[in-house]
Amino acid sequence: MDVSQALQQRRSVRAFLPQTPSALLVRTVLERAACAASGGNLQPWRVVALTGEALAQVLQAAAQSNPQEYANSLSYPPNLWEPYRTRRFANGEDLYRTLGIPREDKAARLQQLAKNAQFFGAPVGIFICIDERMGLPQWMDVGIYLQSLMLQATESGLATCAQGFWRKYTEVLREPLALPQPYTIACGVALGYEDTAAPINALEAGRAPFDEWAVMRGF
Structure with a gap:
Protein backbone atom coordinates (compact mmCIF):
# COMPACT_ATOMS: atom_id res chain seq x y z
CA MET A 1 0.00 0.00 0.00
CA ASP A 2 1.35 3.45 -0.89
CA VAL A 3 0.60 6.79 0.81
CA SER A 4 -2.17 7.70 -1.65
CA GLN A 5 -3.95 4.41 -0.97
CA ALA A 6 -3.63 4.84 2.80
CA LEU A 7 -5.06 8.36 2.57
CA GLN A 8 -8.02 7.14 0.54
CA GLN A 9 -8.70 4.11 2.74
CA ARG A 10 -8.34 5.74 6.18
CA ARG A 11 -11.72 6.33 7.81
CA SER A 12 -13.02 6.98 11.31
CA VAL A 13 -14.11 3.49 12.40
CA ARG A 14 -16.58 3.21 15.29
CA ALA A 15 -17.03 -0.55 15.66
CA PHE A 16 -14.18 -3.02 16.18
CA LEU A 17 -13.56 -6.74 16.39
CA PRO A 18 -12.47 -8.08 19.81
CA GLN A 19 -9.12 -9.31 18.43
CA THR A 20 -6.23 -7.38 19.98
CA PRO A 21 -3.30 -6.40 17.74
CA SER A 22 0.05 -7.69 18.94
CA ALA A 23 2.25 -5.53 21.11
CA LEU A 24 4.88 -5.55 18.36
CA LEU A 25 2.42 -4.31 15.75
CA VAL A 26 1.11 -1.51 17.98
CA ARG A 27 4.63 -0.42 18.89
CA THR A 28 5.66 -0.46 15.23
CA VAL A 29 2.73 1.80 14.30
CA LEU A 30 3.48 4.25 17.12
CA GLU A 31 7.21 4.26 16.53
CA ARG A 32 7.07 4.72 12.76
CA ALA A 33 4.60 7.58 13.20
CA ALA A 34 7.34 9.41 15.13
CA CYS A 35 9.02 10.10 11.78
CA ALA A 36 6.41 12.88 11.52
CA ALA A 37 7.67 16.40 10.81
CA SER A 38 8.29 18.45 13.95
CA GLY A 39 9.38 22.09 14.12
CA GLY A 40 12.84 22.33 15.67
CA ASN A 41 12.64 18.53 16.07
CA GLN A 60 -13.70 2.59 34.68
CA ALA A 61 -12.12 5.74 36.11
CA ALA A 62 -13.65 7.77 33.29
CA ALA A 63 -17.08 6.18 33.77
CA GLN A 64 -17.10 7.00 37.49
CA SER A 65 -16.24 10.68 36.94
CA ASN A 66 -18.12 13.80 35.93
CA PRO A 67 -15.52 15.77 33.97
CA GLN A 68 -15.92 19.47 33.28
CA GLU A 69 -15.61 20.67 29.71
CA TYR A 70 -13.38 23.73 29.63
CA ALA A 71 -12.75 26.04 26.69
CA ASN A 72 -9.51 24.27 25.78
CA SER A 73 -11.27 20.90 25.71
CA LEU A 74 -14.05 21.85 23.30
CA SER A 75 -14.03 19.93 20.04
CA GLU A 93 -26.93 13.17 10.31
CA ASP A 94 -25.13 10.75 7.98
CA LEU A 95 -23.64 8.90 10.95
CA TYR A 96 -26.97 8.40 12.73
CA ARG A 97 -28.62 7.46 9.45
CA THR A 98 -26.31 4.43 9.15
CA LEU A 99 -27.71 3.28 12.51
CA GLY A 100 -31.33 4.03 11.65
CA ILE A 101 -31.57 6.55 14.51
CA PRO A 102 -33.93 9.44 13.67
CA ARG A 103 -33.18 12.97 14.83
CA GLU A 104 -36.03 12.95 17.36
CA ASP A 105 -34.69 9.85 19.16
CA LYS A 106 -32.48 11.75 21.61
CA ALA A 107 -32.00 8.76 23.91
CA ALA A 108 -30.57 6.58 21.14
CA ARG A 109 -28.28 9.39 20.01
CA LEU A 110 -26.97 9.89 23.53
CA GLN A 111 -26.44 6.13 23.83
CA GLN A 112 -24.31 6.18 20.69
CA LEU A 113 -22.42 9.25 21.91
CA ALA A 114 -21.61 7.44 25.15
CA LYS A 115 -19.64 4.84 23.16
CA ASN A 116 -16.89 7.46 22.86
CA ALA A 117 -16.09 6.72 26.50
CA GLN A 118 -15.47 3.06 25.60
CA PHE A 119 -13.20 3.78 22.62
CA PHE A 120 -16.09 2.37 20.54
CA GLY A 121 -15.18 -1.10 21.76
CA ALA A 122 -11.65 -0.98 20.34
CA PRO A 123 -9.22 -3.34 22.11
CA VAL A 124 -6.51 -0.66 22.19
CA GLY A 125 -6.97 2.87 23.49
CA ILE A 126 -4.27 5.45 22.79
CA PHE A 127 -3.85 8.80 24.50
CA ILE A 128 -1.74 11.39 22.71
CA CYS A 129 -0.62 14.10 25.10
CA ILE A 130 1.28 17.37 25.02
CA ASP A 131 2.93 19.68 27.55
CA GLU A 132 0.47 22.51 28.20
CA ARG A 133 3.30 25.05 27.96
CA MET A 134 3.69 24.30 24.26
CA GLY A 135 2.26 26.68 21.66
CA LEU A 136 0.08 26.30 18.58
CA SER A 148 1.09 9.69 10.56
CA LEU A 149 -0.13 7.21 13.17
CA MET A 150 -3.48 6.74 11.43
CA LEU A 151 -1.91 6.27 8.00
CA GLN A 152 0.63 3.78 9.37
CA ALA A 153 -2.21 1.90 11.07
CA THR A 154 -4.15 1.78 7.81
CA GLU A 155 -1.12 0.37 5.98
CA SER A 156 -0.81 -2.24 8.75
CA GLY A 157 -4.41 -3.44 8.31
CA LEU A 158 -5.67 -1.66 11.42
CA ALA A 159 -8.52 0.82 11.85
CA THR A 160 -8.61 4.00 13.93
CA LYS A 168 -11.94 16.92 29.02
CA TYR A 169 -10.72 13.85 30.94
CA THR A 170 -7.14 15.04 31.50
CA GLU A 171 -7.47 15.65 35.26
CA VAL A 172 -9.70 12.60 35.79
CA LEU A 173 -7.15 10.32 34.12
CA ARG A 174 -3.92 11.99 35.19
CA GLU A 175 -3.26 9.40 37.92
CA PRO A 176 -4.37 6.25 36.02
CA LEU A 177 -2.31 7.33 33.02
CA ALA A 178 0.66 8.36 35.20
CA LEU A 179 0.54 11.64 33.28
CA PRO A 180 2.87 14.20 34.85
CA GLN A 181 2.11 17.88 35.15
CA PRO A 182 1.87 19.92 32.99
CA TYR A 183 0.86 17.39 30.29
CA THR A 184 -2.67 17.40 28.92
CA ILE A 185 -4.54 14.96 26.69
CA ALA A 186 -4.57 16.25 23.12
CA CYS A 187 -6.76 13.42 21.81
CA GLY A 188 -7.53 9.75 22.11
CA VAL A 189 -7.32 7.16 19.34
CA ALA A 190 -9.35 3.96 19.17
CA LEU A 191 -7.22 1.26 17.50
CA GLY A 192 -8.00 -2.27 16.38
CA TYR A 193 -9.43 -4.34 13.55
CA GLU A 194 -12.55 -3.00 11.85
CA ASP A 195 -15.84 -4.81 12.23
CA THR A 196 -16.80 -4.61 8.56
CA ALA A 197 -20.29 -5.98 9.29
CA ALA A 198 -21.20 -3.05 11.57
CA PRO A 199 -23.59 -0.62 9.81
CA ILE A 200 -21.90 2.44 11.32
CA ASN A 201 -18.68 1.60 9.49
CA ALA A 202 -20.47 2.09 6.18
CA LEU A 203 -20.20 5.84 6.78
CA GLU A 204 -17.89 7.57 4.31
CA ALA A 205 -17.56 11.26 5.03
CA GLY A 206 -17.45 13.39 1.91
CA ARG A 207 -14.94 16.12 1.20
CA ALA A 208 -15.53 19.67 0.02
CA PRO A 209 -14.53 20.31 -3.62
CA PHE A 210 -11.01 21.62 -4.20
CA ASP A 211 -12.15 25.05 -5.40
CA GLU A 212 -14.04 25.63 -2.15
CA TRP A 213 -10.90 25.69 -0.02
CA ALA A 214 -7.88 26.13 -2.30
CA VAL A 215 -6.46 28.78 -4.65
CA MET A 216 -3.57 28.26 -7.06
CA ARG A 217 -1.83 31.21 -8.71
CA GLY A 218 1.14 31.60 -11.01
CA PHE A 219 1.11 28.02 -12.34
Whole structure:
Protein backbone atom coordinates (compact mmCIF):
# COMPACT_ATOMS: atom_id res chain seq x y z
CA MET A 1 0.00 0.00 0.00
CA ASP A 2 1.35 3.45 -0.89
CA VAL A 3 0.60 6.79 0.81
CA SER A 4 -2.17 7.70 -1.65
CA GLN A 5 -3.95 4.41 -0.97
CA ALA A 6 -3.63 4.84 2.80
CA LEU A 7 -5.06 8.36 2.57
CA GLN A 8 -8.02 7.14 0.54
CA GLN A 9 -8.70 4.11 2.74
CA ARG A 10 -8.34 5.74 6.18
CA ARG A 11 -11.72 6.33 7.81
CA SER A 12 -13.02 6.98 11.31
CA VAL A 13 -14.11 3.49 12.40
CA ARG A 14 -16.58 3.21 15.29
CA ALA A 15 -17.03 -0.55 15.66
CA PHE A 16 -14.18 -3.02 16.18
CA LEU A 17 -13.56 -6.74 16.39
CA PRO A 18 -12.47 -8.08 19.81
CA GLN A 19 -9.12 -9.31 18.43
CA THR A 20 -6.23 -7.38 19.98
CA PRO A 21 -3.30 -6.40 17.74
CA SER A 22 0.05 -7.69 18.94
CA ALA A 23 2.25 -5.53 21.11
CA LEU A 24 4.88 -5.55 18.36
CA LEU A 25 2.42 -4.31 15.75
CA VAL A 26 1.11 -1.51 17.98
CA ARG A 27 4.63 -0.42 18.89
CA THR A 28 5.66 -0.46 15.23
CA VAL A 29 2.73 1.80 14.30
CA LEU A 30 3.48 4.25 17.12
CA GLU A 31 7.21 4.26 16.53
CA ARG A 32 7.07 4.72 12.76
CA ALA A 33 4.60 7.58 13.20
CA ALA A 34 7.34 9.41 15.13
CA CYS A 35 9.02 10.10 11.78
CA ALA A 36 6.41 12.88 11.52
CA ALA A 37 7.67 16.40 10.81
CA SER A 38 8.29 18.45 13.95
CA GLY A 39 9.38 22.09 14.12
CA GLY A 40 12.84 22.33 15.67
CA ASN A 41 12.64 18.53 16.07
CA LEU A 42 10.90 19.09 19.43
CA GLN A 43 8.77 15.95 18.99
CA PRO A 44 6.28 17.31 21.55
CA TRP A 45 4.02 14.25 21.69
CA ARG A 46 3.76 11.87 24.64
CA VAL A 47 1.86 8.65 23.92
CA VAL A 48 0.18 6.14 26.24
CA ALA A 49 -1.21 2.96 24.61
CA LEU A 50 -3.39 0.66 26.69
CA THR A 51 -5.13 -2.68 26.31
CA GLY A 52 -6.56 -5.41 28.54
CA GLU A 53 -6.81 -4.69 32.26
CA ALA A 54 -4.82 -1.45 31.95
CA LEU A 55 -7.40 -0.08 29.50
CA ALA A 56 -10.31 -1.38 31.57
CA GLN A 57 -9.07 0.49 34.66
CA VAL A 58 -8.83 3.77 32.75
CA LEU A 59 -12.29 3.34 31.24
CA GLN A 60 -13.70 2.59 34.68
CA ALA A 61 -12.12 5.74 36.11
CA ALA A 62 -13.65 7.77 33.29
CA ALA A 63 -17.08 6.18 33.77
CA GLN A 64 -17.10 7.00 37.49
CA SER A 65 -16.24 10.68 36.94
CA ASN A 66 -18.12 13.80 35.93
CA PRO A 67 -15.52 15.77 33.97
CA GLN A 68 -15.92 19.47 33.28
CA GLU A 69 -15.61 20.67 29.71
CA TYR A 70 -13.38 23.73 29.63
CA ALA A 71 -12.75 26.04 26.69
CA ASN A 72 -9.51 24.27 25.78
CA SER A 73 -11.27 20.90 25.71
CA LEU A 74 -14.05 21.85 23.30
CA SER A 75 -14.03 19.93 20.04
CA TYR A 76 -15.45 22.86 18.05
CA PRO A 77 -15.66 26.63 18.50
CA PRO A 78 -18.94 27.83 20.03
CA ASN A 79 -21.54 29.15 17.57
CA LEU A 80 -19.85 27.42 14.65
CA TRP A 81 -20.17 29.41 11.43
CA GLU A 82 -20.59 28.48 7.78
CA PRO A 83 -19.53 26.44 5.90
CA TYR A 84 -18.29 24.46 8.91
CA ARG A 85 -21.65 24.33 10.69
CA THR A 86 -23.31 22.68 7.70
CA ARG A 87 -20.45 20.21 7.25
CA ARG A 88 -20.62 19.16 10.90
CA PHE A 89 -24.42 18.86 10.83
CA ALA A 90 -24.38 16.76 7.65
CA ASN A 91 -21.72 14.46 9.08
CA GLY A 92 -23.73 13.86 12.23
CA GLU A 93 -26.93 13.17 10.31
CA ASP A 94 -25.13 10.75 7.98
CA LEU A 95 -23.64 8.90 10.95
CA TYR A 96 -26.97 8.40 12.73
CA ARG A 97 -28.62 7.46 9.45
CA THR A 98 -26.31 4.43 9.15
CA LEU A 99 -27.71 3.28 12.51
CA GLY A 100 -31.33 4.03 11.65
CA ILE A 101 -31.57 6.55 14.51
CA PRO A 102 -33.93 9.44 13.67
CA ARG A 103 -33.18 12.97 14.83
CA GLU A 104 -36.03 12.95 17.36
CA ASP A 105 -34.69 9.85 19.16
CA LYS A 106 -32.48 11.75 21.61
CA ALA A 107 -32.00 8.76 23.91
CA ALA A 108 -30.57 6.58 21.14
CA ARG A 109 -28.28 9.39 20.01
CA LEU A 110 -26.97 9.89 23.53
CA GLN A 111 -26.44 6.13 23.83
CA GLN A 112 -24.31 6.18 20.69
CA LEU A 113 -22.42 9.25 21.91
CA ALA A 114 -21.61 7.44 25.15
CA LYS A 115 -19.64 4.84 23.16
CA ASN A 116 -16.89 7.46 22.86
CA ALA A 117 -16.09 6.72 26.50
CA GLN A 118 -15.47 3.06 25.60
CA PHE A 119 -13.20 3.78 22.62
CA PHE A 120 -16.09 2.37 20.54
CA GLY A 121 -15.18 -1.10 21.76
CA ALA A 122 -11.65 -0.98 20.34
CA PRO A 123 -9.22 -3.34 22.11
CA VAL A 124 -6.51 -0.66 22.19
CA GLY A 125 -6.97 2.87 23.49
CA ILE A 126 -4.27 5.45 22.79
CA PHE A 127 -3.85 8.80 24.50
CA ILE A 128 -1.74 11.39 22.71
CA CYS A 129 -0.62 14.10 25.10
CA ILE A 130 1.28 17.37 25.02
CA ASP A 131 2.93 19.68 27.55
CA GLU A 132 0.47 22.51 28.20
CA ARG A 133 3.30 25.05 27.96
CA MET A 134 3.69 24.30 24.26
CA GLY A 135 2.26 26.68 21.66
CA LEU A 136 0.08 26.30 18.58
CA PRO A 137 3.01 25.21 16.35
CA GLN A 138 3.66 22.25 18.68
CA TRP A 139 -0.03 21.32 18.68
CA MET A 140 0.29 21.27 14.90
CA ASP A 141 3.24 18.87 15.30
CA VAL A 142 1.05 16.58 17.40
CA GLY A 143 -1.56 16.71 14.64
CA ILE A 144 1.07 15.64 12.12
CA TYR A 145 2.04 12.76 14.42
CA LEU A 146 -1.62 11.77 14.72
CA GLN A 147 -2.11 11.68 10.95
CA SER A 148 1.09 9.69 10.56
CA LEU A 149 -0.13 7.21 13.17
CA MET A 150 -3.48 6.74 11.43
CA LEU A 151 -1.91 6.27 8.00
CA GLN A 152 0.63 3.78 9.37
CA ALA A 153 -2.21 1.90 11.07
CA THR A 154 -4.15 1.78 7.81
CA GLU A 155 -1.12 0.37 5.98
CA SER A 156 -0.81 -2.24 8.75
CA GLY A 157 -4.41 -3.44 8.31
CA LEU A 158 -5.67 -1.66 11.42
CA ALA A 159 -8.52 0.82 11.85
CA THR A 160 -8.61 4.00 13.93
CA CYS A 161 -10.88 6.71 15.22
CA ALA A 162 -9.36 9.93 16.55
CA GLN A 163 -11.35 11.32 19.50
CA GLY A 164 -11.14 14.87 20.78
CA PHE A 165 -13.70 13.63 23.33
CA TRP A 166 -10.93 12.63 25.72
CA ARG A 167 -9.50 16.15 26.20
CA LYS A 168 -11.94 16.92 29.02
CA TYR A 169 -10.72 13.85 30.94
CA THR A 170 -7.14 15.04 31.50
CA GLU A 171 -7.47 15.65 35.26
CA VAL A 172 -9.70 12.60 35.79
CA LEU A 173 -7.15 10.32 34.12
CA ARG A 174 -3.92 11.99 35.19
CA GLU A 175 -3.26 9.40 37.92
CA PRO A 176 -4.37 6.25 36.02
CA LEU A 177 -2.31 7.33 33.02
CA ALA A 178 0.66 8.36 35.20
CA LEU A 179 0.54 11.64 33.28
CA PRO A 180 2.87 14.20 34.85
CA GLN A 181 2.11 17.88 35.15
CA PRO A 182 1.87 19.92 32.99
CA TYR A 183 0.86 17.39 30.29
CA THR A 184 -2.67 17.40 28.92
CA ILE A 185 -4.54 14.96 26.69
CA ALA A 186 -4.57 16.25 23.12
CA CYS A 187 -6.76 13.42 21.81
CA GLY A 188 -7.53 9.75 22.11
CA VAL A 189 -7.32 7.16 19.34
CA ALA A 190 -9.35 3.96 19.17
CA LEU A 191 -7.22 1.26 17.50
CA GLY A 192 -8.00 -2.27 16.38
CA TYR A 193 -9.43 -4.34 13.55
CA GLU A 194 -12.55 -3.00 11.85
CA ASP A 195 -15.84 -4.81 12.23
CA THR A 196 -16.80 -4.61 8.56
CA ALA A 197 -20.29 -5.98 9.29
CA ALA A 198 -21.20 -3.05 11.57
CA PRO A 199 -23.59 -0.62 9.81
CA ILE A 200 -21.90 2.44 11.32
CA ASN A 201 -18.68 1.60 9.49
CA ALA A 202 -20.47 2.09 6.18
CA LEU A 203 -20.20 5.84 6.78
CA GLU A 204 -17.89 7.57 4.31
CA ALA A 205 -17.56 11.26 5.03
CA GLY A 206 -17.45 13.39 1.91
CA ARG A 207 -14.94 16.12 1.20
CA ALA A 208 -15.53 19.67 0.02
CA PRO A 209 -14.53 20.31 -3.62
CA PHE A 210 -11.01 21.62 -4.20
CA ASP A 211 -12.15 25.05 -5.40
CA GLU A 212 -14.04 25.63 -2.15
CA TRP A 213 -10.90 25.69 -0.02
CA ALA A 214 -7.88 26.13 -2.30
CA VAL A 215 -6.46 28.78 -4.65
CA MET A 216 -3.57 28.26 -7.06
CA ARG A 217 -1.83 31.21 -8.71
CA GLY A 218 1.14 31.60 -11.01
CA PHE A 219 1.11 28.02 -12.34
